[in-house]
Amino acid sequence: MVSGQSVRVKSYSPPGHVRTPYYLRGKTGIVERVLGPFPNPEQLAYGLKAEPQPLCRVRFSMAEVWGKATDNPSDTIEAEIYSHWLEELDT
Amino acid sequence: MxxxxxxxxxxxxxxxxxxxxxxxxxxxxxxxxxxxxxxxxxxxxxxxxxxxxxxxxARSPANGAQVVARYWTDPDFAEALLADGSQATRDMGYDIGPMKLIALPNTPTLHNVVVCTLCSCYPRNLLGLPPDWYKSRAYRSRTVREPRRVLSEFGVELSPDIEVRVHDSTADMRYIVIPNRPDGTEGWMQDQLAELVTRDSMIGTGLPKHS
Structure with a gap:
C-alpha cells in the first residue's frame, strides 16, 4: 500500500472488536499516508498474538460517504483503516 | 428554618x-x-x-499551545513537527509517553477538525483530559456527518470555499490541529502567541483568540 492508492473499505461485518467505522464500510477513498505497522486490534483486544498490520490514513469525500445528505460534498473525512480492511482499486 | x-x-x-x-x-x-x-x-x-x-x-492545553506557537515562529520546528509529531513534541521537553501524534495545519483554504467516532481518543498525553462534550454521542456522530453545522454551533462559521476536513481518530494516532496564526501578530514572541491558542482551536472546534 502506498499513498495515492485508490482503495475501497471492505463491507463485511465480522463479530467482535473491530476499529473500522461502520459508516465507512464499502466506501472508496485515497490513501493519504501509510503508518505503522501496528498490532491488529481485532486480535489484541482478546489477548491473542496480534499480527502487525500497516495502518492507512484514507481520505474520503463527504459526497462518497453521505451522498446527497451532506452539507458540503467536497468536504473530506480522513480515518485510520488497517490494511487488511482495504481492497486496492485500479485507477 | x-x-x-x-x-x-x-x-x-x-x-x-x-x-x-x-x-x-x-x-x-x-x-x-x-x-x-x-x-x-x-x-x-x-x-x-x-x-x-x-x-x-498536570497536562493541559497550555502544552499544546506552546507547540502551536513554536510552529508559528520556528520554521525548522514546523518541518520537524509535520515529519514526526511525537518526536518533535518530546524534543520540546513534553513527556507524552508512547503517544503517536500527527499535527494537522490549517491553511487559508483548509480547516481541520478532530473527532473519535468509535470511542473518545484524544491527545491526552499532551493536552490533558478531553472536554466532556468531546465524548458525547452527539459530537461523535454529528461531526463526521454535518461538520459545518457542528462548527457553527461552536461559533465557527466557515465560507463554502474553505474545505472542512474531519479526522476520525479511529486507531493508533492522535491529532492536534495547528490553527492559522492570527493576523496582526507579526514579531510576537512564542509565549505571547501561545496565549492566543485555545483548547478548542487545537481540536478544530474553535479559532485562536484575536490578537
Missing part, C-alpha cells in the same frame, strides 16, 4: 443538589479490586498510582 426544604430551595435560595453518592458500577468495582490486588501483590505502590494521576492532571 434552615433545615426545612421548602420548595427544595436552600436558605440561600438555590435549589438543593443531590449528593453524588450513587452506587459503584460493575467496572468501577472491578477497577478498585484490580488496583488493590496490584498493590497487595507488590506490583505497584499507591504512591506510584497517585503520581501517575498527578502527572496526567
Amino acid at each position: 434552615p433545615h426545612d426544604h421548602h420548595d427544595h430551595l436552600s436558605p440561600s435560595g438555590h435549589p438543593y443538589r443531590k449528593d453524588d453518592d450513587v452506587e459503584l458500577t460493575y467496572w468501577q468495582t472491578m477497577e478498585i479490586a484490580v488496583r488493590e490486588l496490584l498493590i497487595e501483590k507488590g506490583e505497584l505502590t499507591a504512591a506510584q498510582i497517585t503520581s501517575q494521576i498527578d502527572a496526567m492532571d
Whole structure:
C-alpha cells in the first residue's frame, strides 16, 4: 500500500472488536499516508498474538460517504483503516 | 428554618443538589479490586498510582499551545513537527509517553477538525483530559456527518470555499490541529502567541483568540 492508492473499505461485518467505522464500510477513498505497522486490534483486544498490520490514513469525500445528505460534498473525512480492511482499486 | 426544604430551595435560595453518592458500577468495582490486588501483590505502590494521576492532571492545553506557537515562529520546528509529531513534541521537553501524534495545519483554504467516532481518543498525553462534550454521542456522530453545522454551533462559521476536513481518530494516532496564526501578530514572541491558542482551536472546534 502506498499513498495515492485508490482503495475501497471492505463491507463485511465480522463479530467482535473491530476499529473500522461502520459508516465507512464499502466506501472508496485515497490513501493519504501509510503508518505503522501496528498490532491488529481485532486480535489484541482478546489477548491473542496480534499480527502487525500497516495502518492507512484514507481520505474520503463527504459526497462518497453521505451522498446527497451532506452539507458540503467536497468536504473530506480522513480515518485510520488497517490494511487488511482495504481492497486496492485500479485507477 | 434552615433545615426545612421548602420548595427544595436552600436558605440561600438555590435549589438543593443531590449528593453524588450513587452506587459503584460493575467496572468501577472491578477497577478498585484490580488496583488493590496490584498493590497487595507488590506490583505497584499507591504512591506510584497517585503520581501517575498527578502527572496526567498536570497536562493541559497550555502544552499544546506552546507547540502551536513554536510552529508559528520556528520554521525548522514546523518541518520537524509535520515529519514526526511525537518526536518533535518530546524534543520540546513534553513527556507524552508512547503517544503517536500527527499535527494537522490549517491553511487559508483548509480547516481541520478532530473527532473519535468509535470511542473518545484524544491527545491526552499532551493536552490533558478531553472536554466532556468531546465524548458525547452527539459530537461523535454529528461531526463526521454535518461538520459545518457542528462548527457553527461552536461559533465557527466557515465560507463554502474553505474545505472542512474531519479526522476520525479511529486507531493508533492522535491529532492536534495547528490553527492559522492570527493576523496582526507579526514579531510576537512564542509565549505571547501561545496565549492566543485555545483548547478548542487545537481540536478544530474553535479559532485562536484575536490578537
